[in-house]
Amino acid sequence: MKAQYDVCVIGAGPGGYVAALIAAGRGSKTLLVEKGFLGGTCLNWGCIPTKTLIASADLLRKVRCASEFGIKLSGASPSMDWQKVQERKDDVVTKLRGGIDSLLKGAGVDVIEGQASFADRKTIAVSGSKGRISAVNFIIASGSEPAIPSFIPQSKRILDSTSILSIDHIPKSLLVLGGGVIGCEFASLFSTLGTEVTIVEMLPDILFGQEKDVSRLLAAELKKMGVSIGVGAPLSNIKADAKSVSGYAAGKRISAEYMLVATGRSPVVSGLNLANAQVKTDKEGHIPVDARCRTNVPGIYAVGDVTGRILLAHLASAMGMAAAENASGGNSTFRDNLVPGCIFTHPEIGSVGLTSESCRSRNIPVKTAKFHFAALGKAMALGETSGFCKLIADENSDQVLGAHIIGPNATDLVAEVATAMNLEVTAKELARAIHAHPTLSEVTMEAAHSLHGECVHAPPRRK
Numbered sequence: 001m002k003a004q005y006d007v008c009v010i011g012a013g014p015g016g017y018v019a020a021l022i023a024a025g026r027g028s029k030t031l032l033v034e035k036g037f038l039g040g041t042c043l044n045w046g047c048i049p050t051k052t053l054i055a056s057a058d059l060l061r062k063v064r065c066a067s068e069f070g071i072k073l074s075g076a077s078p079s080m081d082w083q084k085v086q087e088r089k090d091d092v093v094t095k096l097r098g099g100i101d102s103l104l105k106g107a108g109v110d111v112i113e114g115q116a117s118f119a120d121r122k123t124i125a126v127s128g129s130k131g132r133i134s135a136v137n138f139i140i141a142s143g144s145e146p147a148i149p150s151f152i153p154q155s156k157r158i159l160d161s162t163s164i165l166s167i168d169h170i171p172k173s174l175l176v177l178g179g180g181v182i183g184c185e186f187a188s189l190f191s192t193l194g195t196e197v198t199i200v201e202m203l204p205d206i207l208f209g210q211e212k213d214v215s216r217l218l219a220a221e222l223k224k225m226g227v228s229i230g231v232g233a234p235l236s237n238i239k240a241d242a243k244s245v246s247g248y249a250a251g252k253r254i255s256a257e258y259m260l261v262a263t264g265r266s267p268v269v270s271g272l273n274l275a276n277a278q279v280k281t282d283k284e285g286h287i288p289v290d291a292r293c294r295t296n297v298p299g300i301y302a303v304g305d306v307t308g309r310i311l312l313a314h315l316a317s318a319m320g321m322a323a324a325e326n327a328s329g330g331n332s333t334f335r336d337n338l339v340p341g342c343i344f345t346h347p348e349i350g351s352v353g354l355t356s357e358s359c360r361s362r363n364i365p366v367k368t369a370k371f372h373f374a375a376l377g378k379a380m381a382l383g384e385t386s387g388f389c390k391l392i393a394d395e396n397s398d399q400v401l402g403a404h405i406i407g408p409n410a411t412d413l414v415a416e417v418a419t420a421m422n423l424e425v426t427a428k429e430l431a432r433a434i435h436a437h438p439t440l441s442e443v444t445m446e447a448a449h450s451l452h453g454e455c456v457h458a459p460p461r462r463k
Helices: 016-025 040-045 047-064 080-109 183-192 213-222 313-327 358-362 377-382 410-422 427-432 442-450
Strands: 005-010 029-035 110-113 116-120 123-126 132-140 145-147 173-177 196-200 230-231 238-241 245-249 252-257 258-261 266-269 300-302 340-344 348-353 366-372 386-393 400-407
Touching: 005 313, 005 386, 016 029, 016 080, 016 132, 016 313, 040 047, 040 080, 047 183, 132 258, 132 313, 132 348, 173 183, 173 252, 183 196, 183 213, 183 340, 213 230, 213 258, 213 348, 213 386, 213 400, 245 258, 300 313, 300 410, 300 442, 340 410, 348 410, 358 366, 366 442, 386 427, 386 442, 400 410, 410 427, 410 442, 427 442
Parallel strands: 005 029, 005 132, 029 110, 132 300, 173 196, 173 258, 196 230
Antiparallel strands: 116 123, 123 132, 145 266, 238 245, 245 252, 340 348, 348 400, 366 386, 386 400
């Protein structure tokens, strides 16, 4: 039987829909199968809705500081209309979802709604559709979902990163289980809204694995906002009733109106019947792939969270591009060693490359330097002076190996260093690139100058 499609993509998240667009753009007859909404977790329950809520919280924070900027606000103190905030979030998501639909239609991609299930290496069935669909190549982009440990009881008071987005009111108190990226973002968000937040993290630090200077500063900033942080001990004896959730950490009882479980994510492979296609998975259920996104089965690729790589939408898109090019006659690879990470707390965090700790573990001789936002004119003008840029460079070659930024617009600022590192620039070259003044981007230039002791806007290092 002749294949109905050249490329069939399973999953319409940032890895899947990008793969479908690339494949169609290269002349392949392309099908996209999605059991939920276009845009996947990122657009519907992850990146976009959370950042839309955070944008509202950030604006509220700025309005509260209006008097410091010489602005008088008459009447009642500023407050949050939570229903309006939720409506705006939903409107943003709906518009972006419609944009993806238009792009797919414009590219000539066929879209079917339903659960895809492999019948064999070349064929799938889709729930709600008649007959089977065959393709020369498949790209699995089924994503991930919140992982809820088995010891967590089921209760309306216990939420994950999806369900908390639709909570109908701002909780008075919130217990966050897990001090990783998701936990810290929601802690920062709700503490700004007036919620009493407690983070419980069993590892030694929140944001474990980040540059230690960065995680320490964020912990300090969260505490200034009123967030209680407990690290180094698990949460045990968790109980939930009609009004609250409670548990014990380090012998202390902690209780809150709601609990957010932010302990990680699991690959979505249930229902795919991968065994029928003889696609191998690891013990966690992830689908291993090589640098060309190939699985163990010729003609079947996998991209994004389901592969167990770094769980970031932009890496999924990069992998989707590579897989689509390879599935349509190209020869493309992806890299995951220079993927910028963005954390939308207050202050923001942007990082790329190696940490000081990872350099030590690899026996790489390095030099490091920091430049603080407090010394930047633009940061002072904005009233956002907390944080710094820390650069790590090879001691011998001067090549930039890592950048860790915490402060205003850090999630945008890290892009410059990520680009520079992909081009394998030295710290000296980064420092000599003229940066516009006054801008926040000067922080990377100044940090690069500091690596050589040539920063004129910081006290000289003692020799």
